[in-house]
Amino acid sequence: MKKRDIVIAGYAETKIDFKTGRSAYDLAGEVLEQMLVRTKLDKSAIDGLSVTLPLSEGSNPFFAAYMCEALGLTPSWLNLGALGGCSATSGVARAMAAIRDGMCETVLVLSADAPSSDWRSNYGAYRPEFQDPPGVQGPPATFGLLMSRYIHQYGLKPEALGKIAITQREHALLNDNAYPKFRKPLTMEEYLNSRVIADPLRLFDSVMFCDGANAVLVTSEKNAERLGLDKVVYPTSYAEITNYKGDDALADITESGFAKIGARVFEQAGLKPSDIRMFHPYDDFTIAVVMQLEDLGFCEKGKGCDFVLQTDLSFKGTLPLNTGGGQISAGQPGLASGGLNLVEAVRQMFGEAGARQVSDPRNALVTGIGVIPYGRNWSASCAMILEA
Numbered sequence: 001m002k003k004r005d006i007v008i009a010g011y012a013e014t015k016i017d018f019k020t021g022r023s024a025y026d027l028a029g030e031v032l033e034q035m036l037v038r039t040k041l042d043k044s045a046i047d048g049l050s051v052t053l054p055l056s057e058g059s060n061p062f063f064a065a066y067m068c069e070a071l072g073l074t075p076s077w078l079n080l081g082a083l084g085g086c087s088a089t090s091g092v093a094r095a096m097a098a099i100r101d102g103m104c105e106t107v108l109v110l111s112a113d114a115p116s117s118d119w120r121s122n123y124g125a126y127r128p129e130f131q132d133p134p135g136v137q138g139p140p141a142t143f144g145l146l147m148s149r150y151i152h153q154y155g156l157k158p159e160a161l162g163k164i165a166i167t168q169r170e171h172a173l174l175n176d177n178a179y180p181k182f183r184k185p186l187t188m189e190e191y192l193n194s195r196v197i198a199d200p201l202r203l204f205d206s207v208m209f210c211d212g213a214n215a216v217l218v219t220s221e222k223n224a225e226r227l228g229l230d231k232v233v234y235p236t237s238y239a240e241i242t243n244y245k246g247d248d249a250l251a252d253i254t255e256s257g258f259a260k261i262g263a264r265v266f267e268q269a270g271l272k273p274s275d276i277r278m279f280h281p282y283d284d285f286t287i288a289v290v291m292q293l294e295d296l297g298f299c300e301k302g303k304g305c306d307f308v309l310q311t312d313l314s315f316k317g318t319l320p321l322n323t324g325g326g327q328i329s330a331g332q333p334g335l336a337s338g339g340l341n342l343v344e345a346v347r348q349m350f351g352e353a354g355a356r357q358v359s360d361p362r363n364a365l366v367t368g369i370g371v372i373p374y375g376r377n378w379s380a381s382c383a384m385i386l387e388a
Contacts, residue, residue, distance in 0.1 A: 084370030113334030172325025
């Protein structure tokens with residue numbers, strides 16, 4: 001049974017830009033200041049912090065504690081999220097549990113990263129020696145393999161992927177925080193003629209690393225009322241899974257963890273896919289959006305392209321898709337990207353999205369993806385339903 005005792009009562013977000021020369025701490029300070037201005041809270045009211053481990057500070061084992069120092073926070077509960085694009089949404093879920101357990105009252109779920117300015121990540125473990133072959137250029141190459149396998153099994157309609165990229169670009173045009181370079185129209189001809197960067201993956205199928213930060217404020221409904229926070233949304237359902245079929249040497253890499261958690265997240269909320277008003281999926285690559293639509297139950301497996309082509313995904317449509325532009329068209333602020341689509345969903349439900357405002361934003365489905373191994377599907381999948 002879903003619970004409605006915990007709320008998201010605020011959001012904040014910096015502009016997304018490339019090679020800003022700023023640090024994750026600097027960006028986090030900007031987003032905290034914005035949060036305090038928007039909510040009119042004193043900083044001392046924040047007694048919990050969930051922070052995403054960024055690529056730009058990936059080698060720092062004390063990052064969460066250093067972030068407390070940088071922001072001048074003294075939390076009674078501290079969480080470091082290391083699930084990549086799942087870290088922000090999973091941070092909300094963990095904050096909810098901590099509040100219910102009485103460990104804290106008001107939690108800042110913060111993500112800040114600056115990988116285009118300073119990359120300090122070392123994935124390590126066994127991957128360089130036993131898994132990643134020489135010459136693989138990171139996630140685009142692995143998603144190129146995934147796309148090839150998907151084509152082999154189901155076929156793929158490039159126009160559907162193009163529609164995702166173009167729709168999100170149209171949304172980014174209306175988003176003042178989007179990376180300025182992306183704030184110009186994209187045509188289907190430009191998409192189809194864009195260079196292939198990891199066959200068959202095109203340039204506009206992929207994201208671009210940028211710098212940025214975002215945050216949401218999580219507290220109990222009762223405490224939100226006490227603090228005078230009258231705009232709230234309710235996280236009524238959450239599910240996650242990590243290393244889905246990781247022990248299966250011949251697992252179908254076109255099947256993600258969403259195939260496992262999709263039914264669970266809808267059942268908990270008492271909803272079905274057709275009830276969802278807005279979809280804010282993690283969109284590091286366009287094929288990931290198609291696969292999530294399938295695995296979450298919006299359509300049959302292998303029918304994602306048809307669903308995209310038949311559905312109005314614009315902010316005025318039947319299933320608005322990543323109305324802020326998503327990572328593909330607003331820019332990917334490193335591992336802070338997991339909070340990008342979450343913040344946009346909250347903004348929409350607060351009725352504060354301006355020219356791209358969705359009518360009747362009664363609920364939203366937000367997802368996260370984390371960890372991209374070679375020759376496998378992504379490692380972590382999470383999904384959260386927000387309701388008014």
